[in-house]
Amino acid sequence: MKHSVLAGLLAWAVCSGVQADSATDEIARYREMIADGNPSELFALQGEALWKQKRGPKNASLEQCDLGLGPGVVKGASARLPRYFKDTGKVEDLETRLMTCMQTLQGIDPKLVIDAPWGKGEKETMQALVAYIVTESNGEKIAIDMRPPQMKKMYELGKMAFYYRGGPMDFSCATCHGDKDKRIRLQDLPDLRTQAGAAAGWGTWPAYRVSNGQFWTMQHRLSDCFRQQRFPEPIYGSDVTIALSVYMAATGNGGTVLTPGIKR
Numbered sequence: 306m307k308h309s310v311l312a313g314l315l316a317w318a319v320c321s322g323v324q325a326d327s328a329t330d331e332i333a334r335y336r337e338m339i340a341d342g343n344p345s346e347l348f349a350l351q352g353e354a355l356w357k358q359k360r361g362p363k364n365a366s367l368e369q370c371d372l373g374l375g376p377g378v379v380k381g382a383s384a385r386l387p388r389y390f391k392d393t394g395k396v397e398d399l400e401t402r403l404m405t406c407m408q409t410l411q412g413i414d415p416k417l418v419i420d421a422p423w424g425k426g427e428k429e430t431m432q433a434l435v436a437y438i439v440t441e442s443n444g445e446k447i448a449i450d451m452r453p454p455q456m457k458k459m460y461e462l463g464k465m466a467f468y469y470r471g472g473p474m475d476f477s478c479a480t481c482h483g484d485k486d487k488r489i490r491l492q493d494l495p496d497l498r499t500q501a502g503a504a505a506g507w508g509t510w511p512a513y514r515v516s517n518g519q520f521w522t523m524q525h526r527l528s529d530c531f532r533q534q535r536f537p538e539p540i541y542g543s544d545v546t547i548a549l550s551v552y553m554a555a556t557g558n559g560g561t562v563l564t565p566g567i568k569r
């Protein structure tokens with residue numbers, strides 16, 4: 306009797322271990338199955354149409370937007386973001402750069418993007434534009450230009466933010482993302498302090514999320530990690546989000562961009 310209870314417990318313990326592994330395998334298998342037809346394609350198609358569509362008070366398209374490689378160049382642009390832009394005197398990530406272009410070319414107030422709920426209004430527009438642009442960098446190398454002093458400053462700020470502990474649980478980003486082989490809710494968490502880990506973690510976002518059928522930009526990913534850290538929600542596109550992005554992207558420099566990713 307006693308023996309069978311023990312055997313049962315053992316079997317349960319083994320099974321739950323197996324279950325965790327097979328769930329990761331299942332996600333891998335799903336990725337393979339849809340590799341030729343990433344669900345993000347629908348968002349990317351919408352984004353391409355929005356890029357070319359005349360919108361806003363100035364009734365202009367985004368086709369003259371300079372994402373860093375010259376006006377209108379989309380191919381390879383997001384693999385090189387965030388970067389320092391002379392025209393704004395700021396380090397911008399893909400989303401804040403798009404806000405700059407929407408404002409200057411189309412006359413759309415950045416507040417409309419910042420204040421919209423995730424997946425609604427101008428944030429929905431942003432999400433589609435991002436899906437389009439990052440698809441055009443799929444397979445490129447992460448190539449962050451760290452020469453401008455403004456980039457070095459952002460990197461140092463981002464590194465500080467990454468290790469900054471606080472909140473009711475005294476968590477930092479490193480608490481969840483500074484270990485080898487860490488896993489939370491069946492999601493493998495890369496060690497973002499290393500080149501390989503940062504390349505995997507940074508290089509596969511923005512991503513389509515299988516669990517909720519949503520497309521998440523990097524700003525959305527970061528905002529949700531602040532929540533997991535029990536920190537107040539960061540302001541969309543604020544310096545701390547850019548700094549963290551520079552830190553992760555620069556750490557992953559040379560890795561391969563696989564965007565849009567497919568995630569749990």
Ligand code: HEC
Pocket residue numbers: 467476477478479480481482489490492493494495505506507509510526527530531533534549553568569
């Ligand atoms: C309490 C744990 C926790 C903290 C703290 C945390 N994260 Fe996360 N993070 C996660 C989890 C869990 C995921 C996986 C996404 C999911 O399945 O929800 C994730 C995913 C990510 C990813 C994508 C990795 C990948 O391979 O897909 C990045 C990048 C990231 N976090 C950055 C950060 C940054 C930057 C901070 C600090 C501001 C942070 N995280 C704080 C738990 C955390």
